[in-house]
Amino acid sequence: MSILINSQNSWRDDLGSDMDKAKALLADTEISGTFIANTTGINQMNISNYRTGKTDVKKAKWEIIAKLSRAYEADWIQKQIGNRQTEFAQFIKNFTGKITKYANQVEKEDIAMGDTIDLLNDMTTSDIIQSIELYKNYIDED
Numbered sequence: 001m002s003i004l005i006n007s008q009n010s011w012r013d014d015l016g017s018d019m020d021k022a023k024a025l026l027a028d029t030e031i032s033g034t035f036i037a038n039t040t041g042i043n044q045m046n047i048s049n050y051r052t053g054k055t056d057v058k059k060a061k062w063e064i065i066a067k068l069s070r071a072y073e074a075d076w077i078q079k080q081i082g083n084r085q086t087e088f089a090q091f092i093k094n095f096t097g098k099i100t101k102y103a104n105q106v107e108k109e110d111i112a113m114g115d116t117i118d119l120l121n122d123m124t125t126s127d128i129i130q131s132i133e134l135y136k137n138y139i140d141e142d
Contacts, residue, residue, distance in 0.1 A: 018066055022068035023057060025075065026051050033051065036071060039074065080132045095134065099124075100118070102117060103118045
């Protein structure tokens with residue numbers, strides 16, 4: 001299933017607000033408190049307090065919410081590509097190289113179209129969701 005992206009939003013917006021992501025991370029019982037603490041640098045006792053409700057995450061400092069949100073995003077990306085990080089990175093390198101090569105060829109006859117293809121390349125590879133969708137299509141997974 002493809003995820004359609006609103007060009008006005010980033011992939012981070014499509015996953016919810018930072019608070020939504022922080023709450024989702026804390027609520028996910030498959031992710032250990034130790035992993036969250038190590039990933040974010042937040043004290044494990046504080047993670048436990050947020051998870052149990054002893055400390056209200058809604059009252060946490062913005063930097064705590066941002067760290068939890070980024071950890072959620074990293075976990076989400078990991079779940080999308082699994083143990084294929086090296087292959088995914090190589091795919092992105094190959095993909096951008098081929099698009100750049102094509103854009104350079106087109107640019108010889110149509111500068112505006114070449115620039116447009118370069119822009120498409122930048123837009124696609126700067127959006128992790130689109131990059132993941134392209135990679136899944138490349139390896140033929142749904």
